[in-house]
Amino acid sequence: MVETVLRGGVIGLGIGKSHAKGYRTSPDVELVAVCDTNEERLQTLAAEWDVPVRYTDYKRMLEETPLDMVSICLPNALHAEATLAALKAGMHVVCEKPMAPTVAEARQMLDAARRLNRRLMIAYNFRYRPDTQWMKNMVQSGALGTVFQAQVSWRRETGIPGSGWFGEKGLSGGGALIDLGVHVIDLALWMMGFPDVTTVSGDTRMLFGQRNLKTWGRHPGDRARDSFDVEDGAVGFIRLANGAHMLAQATWAEHTQPQQDDIRVELQGTEGTAVLHIRNYRNDDTLRFYTEMQGEPVTVIPSPRFGGPQGHEALIHDLARCIKHDLPTPTDGAQGLAAIRVLEALYESARVGHEIALEPERV
Ligand SMILES: NC(=O)c1ccc[n+]([C@@H]2O[C@H](COP(=O)([O-])OP(=O)(O)OC[C@H]3O[C@@H](n4cnc5c(N)ncnc54)[C@H](O)[C@@H]3O)[C@@H](O)[C@H]2O)c1
Structure with missing residues (x-):
């Protein structure tokens, strides 16, 4: 079991806002870094949430910021490359649905998570x-x-x-x-x-x-x-x-x-x-x-x-809890691949x- 509060990040601040809510209300993880290419959106939301680490380039954020888990909330075609970069940087990943536009990319993501022993969860919020x-x-x-x-x-x-x-x-x-x-x-x-x-x-x-x-x-x-x-x-x-x-x-x-x-x-x-x-x-x-x-x-x-947290908020809570208590990954990449x-x-x-x-x- 991990004793400390985990460090989390969100990349892409459209639906990423709902992920951010999960990080901000979970007892197991805190939101320390956010990224969006839209500078105005980035600064406005990061200020509202009091998040100190802000990037417009997600690759730099992943290289420079130590995080335990990160949400990938980018347009679908970027899911695979951003997920692979986060996994390689040693982070657990929550990737938005659809896992990726192609089976080949989804398999690559799943294989990388297994090889690197990191968790890969797909954000199926309706399950919550x-x-x-x-x-x-x-x-x-x-x-x-x-x-x-x-x-x-x-x-x-x-x-x-x-x-x-x-x-x-x-x-x-x-x-x-x-x-x-x-x-x-x-x-x-x-x-x-x-x-x-x-x-x-x-x-x-x-x-x-x-x-x-x-x-x-x-x-x-x-x-x-x-x-x-x-x-x-x-x-x-x-x-x-x-x-x-x-x-x-x-x-x-x-x-x-x-x-x-x-x-x-x-x-x-x-x-x-x-x-x-x-x-x-x-x-x-x-x-x-x-x-x-x-x-x-x-x-x-x-x-x-x-009552209580649902959807994206609940799924972020769930993954953070599972990481901390070494429980199986909910909605893991293999289930994401099945739909793709x-x-x-x-x-x-x-x-x-x-x-x-x-x-x-x-x-
Ligand atoms: N689970 C759900 O219910 C749900 C709902 C909405 C969207 N989604 C998924 O979430 C993902 C994002 O969708 P959205 O609706 O938030 O889109 P969006 O266009 O509203 O938001 C995407 C954000 O990512 C930013 N962005 C784009 N390219 C970037 C890059 N290279 N680096 C950093 N930031 C970048 C954009 O500036 C924008 O703020 C999609 O995969 C979509 O299918 C899921």
């Missing part, structure tokens, strides 16, 4: 909610019987991110699927205990982003984007080695209920069906369990308690127009 944890426990307890189908989706009416890099394949690796789909695919795999994936079939579409429609924060008269070359919607069929399958859908934009931002994970089992439905990030009324009792259909409405393998194969399937088979993964 009482409703997703309840649903996972239901599946693992056998209450659903044998799960034979997962249906997962994240669908937005107007939700193409305003930040330029999300729409540029070279920086993002993809659109709605890699941005939103990765969360719900991960949730279903996690709840089901990471069954092997045998084949996937996917389709993607690019209908709104190129026309500068349905972008968050768009104002009348804004000029069109310089480039938008990723999908704004995708569907997938994922066959699992245990005989079950998953239907997946992710959209940044579609014509539907105005302002809808809708996350759904439905697991159907032989004894019951569990549904997680998060509407517009609200925490109320997110769960249903459908089963039968005495031959009649029964609907259970669980009311999980949303599915995504890469879905994109490939969409490109070539047929199903793609996956080899069993060495982990």
